[in-house]
Amino acid sequence: MTATSHFLRETSYRALPPEFFAAATVSPAPAPEWVVFNDGLAAELGLPENAATPGLLQLLSGGPPSEGRENIALAYSGHQFGQWNPLLGDGRAAMIGEIVAPDGVTYDVHLKGSGPTKFARRGDGRATLSAMLREYIVSEAMAGLKIPTTRALAVVATGAPVYRETAHPGAVLTRIARSHVRVGTFEYAANEDARRNQGPVLTRALADHCIARHFPEFAGQKDGYLAFYASVVARQARLVAQWMLVGFIHGVMNTDNMSIAGESIDFGPCAFMDAYNRRQVFSSIDAAGRYAFNRQAPIASWNLARLAEALLPLFDDDDAVALRRAQETLEGFQPAYVAALGQGLERKLGLKPRDAANEDFIAGMWRLLENSKADFTLFFRRLTLFAAGSNAPAFLDLFAETSAETREEAAKFLADWRGLTAGDDFPSRLALMRASNPIVIARNHRVEQALNAANEGDLAPLLRLCAALKTPFEDPAPPEKPEDDLEAPPRPEERVVETFCGT
Ligand code: AMP
Ligand code: MG
Secondary structure: OOOOOOOOOHHHHHHOOOOHEEEEEOOHHHHHEEEEEEEHHHOOOOOOOOOHHHHHHEEEEOOOOOOOOOOOEEEEOEOOOEEEEOOOOOOEEEEEEEOOOOOOEEEEEEEEEOOOOOOOOOOOOOHHHHHHHHHHHHHHHHHHHHOOOOEEEEEEEEEEEEEEEOEEEEEEEEEEEOOOOOOHHHHHHHHHHHHHHHOOOOHHOOOOOOOOHHHHHHHOOOOHHHHHHHHHHHHHHHHHHHHOOOOOOOOOHHHHHHHHHHOOOOOOOOEEOOOOOOOOOEOOOOOOOOOOHHHHHHHHHHHHHHHHHHHHHHHHOOHHHHHHHHHHHHHOOOHHHHHHHHHHHHHHHHHOOOOOOHHHHHHHHHHHHHHHHOOOHHHHHHHHHHHHHHHHHHHHHHHHHHHHHHHHHHHHHHHHHHHHHHHOOOHHHHHHHHHHOOOOOOEEHHHHHHHHHHHHOOOOOHHHHHHHHHHHOOOOOOOHHHHOOOOOOOOOOOOOOOOOOOO
């Protein structure tokens, strides 16, 4: 055992049939340097203190694995913007091992931007520092919000330029995930099985792997594969509801970017919404709005239908029966999503759960958000402050620039809220509102500012932002300068309307 990797064990993906991966060639970075190392996550994973050694730096920059091990790149397919692509795979990523954390959960340790693999197609296998830091910020923001997500252990600058339109500093991200199996991995397995006309050999192997790792209670059970599918459906329904509750737009919900473990994964042109707009998209390549804010639940369900198609042969020997069972299970998505969203909104609004009057009030809330384009985060934050005893104007100020009609609608909303909550004997109201309405989110303009500064070698804004995102439900330290206010929405000139796929 070497000092650099004694906490890493061989990845369990190696036990899958060889079709599922390829050796990832090692391409060491010329001058690796730590940009960020996530001490908090390292501790959660049970890494030794002072784990960030020069040896680990080499390893996490794409350097050679120890003990004659070999890194692997995973094969997968995917529907990208609805288009079938039979072979994607980790074009610029490598699985370097696994960690069993003190909580007993096994996590993949995965490098992104570590060099071209067999699946690189025409890509260079590299990643820009900005793109990797963006994933670092957003995944840590998600974790702070207690939303299931892959995590980021480190970003290492490689010292080599990456060429997009111009030269950018290159970097490697270390991603920690419960799983890197995607819906697209199952599509790959099923497609290979069909191509070879060999029965569901690969599909079953992959499903067994996922069940053993994430749903051991279903192993060897009658209908275990269907129960596995139902669990994936339920997790995705909850996950998308959680995104909606914080105004998160994933941006590229291709089937290869949807995890079987129910974690948010692959943060490219994603963003938290400032002004409410249900049709908001951020990705510069999503002109049709396929992955807009209010499309995320139907798209998740569409992706899960692709997963069901791949799993069909495992559901029943009779095709018609298998299809019926898959459809029945997928029909569970919508009610699970609606329930998770409804419960979440009741908490955000401080409503007594499952009160008959809540539904109309919530429908009115969406109408008000739509008509006013109020800042999504501040809307709930100011309502929380109002519930805590602040004056109505702090909430109504949000609508100052809207039409007289909308201002009236806002005043009525507040009056209705008072009516609904007065004397309802619900002592946990304020605690629930405080715990579900973030004060600090990774606002787009702050992310851009942090990335621009990091590109110039100044990490202070990034570190400050990440520190605040760890505890998003707590008041941040008062800003030294007004431009450091992490709560405030962007001024018009700061607004970021689009996030380029600049990867
Ligand atoms: P993503 O948009 O990051 O989800 O990537 C979609 C697919 O393109 C995956 O198969 C990636 O491995 C691949 N890919 C993205 N960027 C690169 C790159 N610079 N070099 C090689 N493959 C890439
Ligand atoms: Mg991807």
